[in-house]
Amino acid sequence: MAKTKFTKQQYLKWYEDMLLMRKFEERAGQLYGMQKIKGFCHLYIGQEALVAGAMTVLKPEDNMITAYRDHAHALGKGTSARAVMAELYAKSTGCSKGKGGSMHMFDSKNRFFGGHGIVGGQIPLGAGIAFAEQYLGTKSVTLCYMGDGATRQGALHETFNMAMTWQIPVIFIIENNNYAMGTSVERTSNVTDLYKLGLSYDMPSEPVDGMSVEAVHEAIEKAVEHVRAGKGPYLLEMNTYRYKGHSMSDPAKYRTKEEVEAYKAKDPIEMVLKTIQEKKYASDQELETIHNKVKDIVEDSVKFAEESPYPDPSELFVDVYVQADYPYIVE
Ligand SMILES: Cc1ncc(C[n+]2csc(CCOP(=O)(O)OP(=O)(O)O)c2C)c(N)n1
Numbered sequence: 001m002a003k004t005k006f007t008k009q010q011y012l013k014w015y016e017d018m019l020l021m022r023k024f025e026e027r028a029g030q031l032y033g034m035q036k037i038k039g040f041c042h043l044y045i046g047q048e049a050l051v052a053g054a055m056t057v058l059k060p061e062d063n064m065i066t067a068y069r070d071h072a073h074a075l076g077k078g079t080s081a082r083a084v085m086a087e088l089y090a091k092s093t094g095c096s097k098g099k100g101g102s103m104h105m106f107d108s109k110n111r112f113f114g115g116h117g118i119v120g121g122q123i124p125l126g127a128g129i130a131f132a133e134q135y136l137g138t139k140s141v142t143l144c145y146m147g148d149g150a151t152r153q154g155a156l157h158e159t160f161n162m163a164m165t166w167q168i169p170v171i172f173i174i175e176n177n178n179y180a181m182g183t184s185v186e187r188t189s190n191v192t193d194l195y196k197l198g199l200s201y202d203m204p205s206e207p208v209d210g211m212s213v214e215a216v217h218e219a220i221e222k223a224v225e226h227v228r229a230g231k232g233p234y235l236l237e238m239n240t241y242r243y244k245g246h247s248m249s250d251p252a253k254y255r256t257k258e259e260v261e262a263y264k265a266k267d268p269i270e271m272v273l274k275t276i277q278e279k280k281y282a283s284d285q286e287l288e289t290i291h292n293k294v295k296d297i298v299e300d301s302v303k304f305a306e307e308s309p310y311p312d313p314s315e316l317f318v319d320v321y322v323q324a325d326y327p328y329i330v331e
């Protein structure tokens with residue numbers, strides 16, 4: 001059996017965290033089909049290790065920002081399943097008061113800064129949050145996630161240049177799931193090893209196996225150490241896969257069944273489960289307890305969302321513009 005530097009507690013946390021993300025989204029997908037959830041909805045199923053592996057490294061005072069495929073990030077950063085589900089239902093108890101929906105989860109108290117629908121829009125915003133931390137002299141690190149599609153945006157290059165010039169404490173994470181909607185990386189990028197984009201700015205840049213939560217943890221740990229030491233930005237390209245379509249209306253005809261199956265064979269949750277079982281970190285009964293706990297959290301979130309009220313019409317113009325003073329707590 002291979003030796004691992006990780007503890008039993010870490011494996012069990014990864015298992016529970018990823019299972020919650022997966023079960024939560026499977027239920028969200030079902031509720032979408034029942035028209036309980038409307039509008040846009042992009043699922044993260046298959047990509048869970050990218051967030052779970054970071055959460056065993058980050059401190060509560062570290063920041064996170066991402067694109068619209070954001071349910072798992074919010075859950076990982078500590079937003080309750082209730083607040084995420086209620087947001088999907090557009091209810092006033094949602095983390096964005098029911099006015100953001102699936103693409104705009106936001107939870108400043110847990111230092112989760114969205115949830116952004118404009119592809120690549122969060123890249124300069126993430127660097128901006130990190131700049132604020134540097135300016136104020138804190139030790140907080142900012143994780144800025146983006147899709148492979150976002151790397152073709154001009155904003156990425158402007159941000160990379162400025163972030164390196166000013167040595168901003170930010171870690172850019174490319175979630176390379178091979179597709180931007182139905183368009184493969186090969187069709188739109190001359191450079192398909194996307195981590196190499198950082199090299200022309202002299203940014204430390206590495207590829208990571210995003211199906212392995214251990215590899216994600218190790219890469220983030222190394223990057224965080226670098227950034228916290230004041231050595232400037234870091235870029236990680238995490239190779240991953242989304243099992244579901246781009247959004248709820250995508251039949252995913254641009255890829256083969258074999259391709260999907262090959263990734264599912266490396267499923268991050270199954271891999272962690274295998275280690276837990278091999279190392280006897282939990283009995284079957286203990287695993288069942290975790291499953292039941294996760295199921296209860298998800299069902300409780302659905303009940304909470306169902307029973308919550310919609311925002312009052314008078315809320316329409318509230319929070320459109322806010323004064324977001326440090327530490328960005330918006331009441
Ligand atoms: C500026 C901009 N252009 C186009 C779109 C339409 N759009 C929404 S998602 C998407 C694909 C993005 O893919 P990727 O960055 O790889 O993220 P993934 O969906 O794979 O997580 C596009 C083109 C948009 N939202 N914003």
Ligand SMILES: [Mg+2]
Binds near residue numbers: 148175176178179181
């Ligand atoms: Mg993509």
